[in-house]
Amino acid sequence: MIEPILTRRQRQRRQHEEVVEEILAIARRMMQAEGVAALNFNAIARQLGMQPPSLYTYFASKEAIYDELFRRGYLTFGQRMNQRPAATGSPVEQLRSAFLAYMEFGYENRDLFELMFQRPVPGFTPSAESMAVSLGQLAEAQRQLGAALAQAGVTLPVSLEEAGDLVIAMMYGVTAMHLANNPELPVGEGRFGRLADHAVDLFVTAWQLERVE
Amino acid sequence: MIEPILTRRQRQRRQHEEVVEEILAIARRMMQAEGVAALNFNAIARQLGMQPPSLYTYFASKEAIYDELFRRGYLTFGQRMNQRPAATGSPVEQLRSAFLAYMEFGYENRDLFELMFQRPVPGFTPSAESMAVSLGQLAEAQRQLGAALAQAGVTLPVSLEEAGDLVIAMMYGVTAMHLANNPELPVGEGRFGRLADHAVDLFVTAWQLERVE
DNA sequence: GTCTATAACGCGATAGAC
DNA sequence: GTCTATCGCGTTATAGAC
Numbered sequence: 001m002i003e004p005i006l007t008r009r010q011r012q013r014r015q016h017e018e019v020v021e022e023i024l025a026i027a028r029r030m031m032q033a034e035g036v037a038a039l040n041f042n043a044i045a046r047q048l049g050m051q052p053p054s055l056y057t058y059f060a061s062k063e064a065i066y067d068e069l070f071r072r073g074y075l076t077f078g079q080r081m082n083q084r085p086a087a088t089g090s091p092v093e094q095l096r097s098a099f100l101a102y103m104e105f106g107y108e109n110r111d112l113f114e115l116m117f118q119r120p121v122p123g124f125t126p127s128a129e130s131m132a133v134s135l136g137q138l139a140e141a142q143r144q145l146g147a148a149l150a151q152a153g154v155t156l157p158v159s160l161e162e163a164g165d166l167v168i169a170m171m172y173g174v175t176a177m178h179l180a181n182n183p184e185l186p187v188g189e190g191r192f193g194r195l196a197d198h199a200v201d202l203f204v205t206a207w208q209l210e211r212v213e
Numbered sequence: 214m215i216e217p218i219l220t221r222r223q224r225q226r227r228q229h230e231e232v233v234e235e236i237l238a239i240a241r242r243m244m245q246a247e248g249v250a251a252l253n254f255n256a257i258a259r260q261l262g263m264q265p266p267s268l269y270t271y272f273a274s275k276e277a278i279y280d281e282l283f284r285r286g287y288l289t290f291g292q293r294m295n296q297r298p299a300a301t302g303s304p305v306e307q308l309r310s311a312f313l314a315y316m317e318f319g320y321e322n323r324d325l326f327e328l329m330f331q332r333p334v335p336g337f338t339p340s341a342e343s344m345a346v347s348l349g350q351l352a353e354a355q356r357q358l359g360a361a362l363a364q365a366g367v368t369l370p371v372s373l374e375e376a377g378d379l380v381i382a383m384m385y386g387v388t389a390m391h392l393a394n395n396p397e398l399p400v401g402e403g404r405f406g407r408l409a410d411h412a413v414d415l416f417v418t419a420w421q422l423e424r425v426e
Numbered sequence: 427g428t429c430t431a432t433a434a435c436g437c438g439a440t441a442g443a444c
Numbered sequence: 445g446t447c448t449a450t451c452g453c454g455t456t457a458t459a460g461a462c
Binding site for chain 2: 037157168171
């Protein structure tokens, strides 16, 4: 008898994971089309050719789908923000690349952006694990911003933490306004999308980040 | 026969309006407690001692309740933003008072703030009339910010419209972060609530708004 | 004409038995 | 995996009461 490459268990498990990925992909398409809160458990099942109760084999509840998307969203966000190539550039370059990375994450993942930063789903509270992931990634982003500013060697009128938070608030504000006003336009275009560079300049000028270089 | 102070029609109408106000008040309490999207039509009826279908005498749909709150929200917001006493002060004072007015509106009306600026309700689209109100108030706020900056007589690195939009994005960003992180703390306290003045200073410094006075 | 109630429909999330 | 069933929601139809 020929040895199977995968045991029956392994094959089942792989199929299971494939279905999970499919569910998440369908869920994201729905959220992008109709809004985060419009996610429809039954409709996901129908699109998979399943009966709604069968979906419970893959996710314990609708909230569990949100939770997994929330968790993965923060992981992707963290990778984008914290593994930028420009982590070696000048403070100004770092600020600019952080700003762009943030806005582009929002533009490319409107659904996750809303889910992660706006909590539009009544009753949805991230699990402890997802919450830990989220807090960790945010803290790291804030720390990197602070480090970039510290590297500038200037004396800021605020603490490093406050400076980082000001940048975060501005990134969020510009991105959210852009997505609300011109969701179809890429970063760099549209009433607010165009403001990214000006927003960075604001910090650079106010904090004199490129005094000498 | 004694003339009634109010005709039957007038009395009915007045009662009708009182119930409408009560419905809106209950709706706001619900939204504040459970999130904007958690508004529950049936539960409103129950709190009024009515059967759910009876509520349709007062509002044509659940969406109509959202719409009225949205419209009123923008009217209140406009009054707060556009009728500040400091409309006569220096540009710096005006910027600071606009920032505070914005943040305080958000803090005192968390529910309306979300409904107006974040659209957390799937399927809810403001009626044409409410939309007009909203756009009008926003344009006026943006115009006033631009006017205050023009009054400063400085040469900005951006157009007046862009400058106003940058301020709007920052006001929104700081307020939303504050409400997400420390909803219970008033403006001026908490991780982001404390940043209001620093945010204003950023614009003042970068744009040299108080060169001489 | 204005308010309210009862009954009923369609749909979504979900639990349980198979 | 399915089928059946329950519950709550927004909503409509309809009819009686003021």
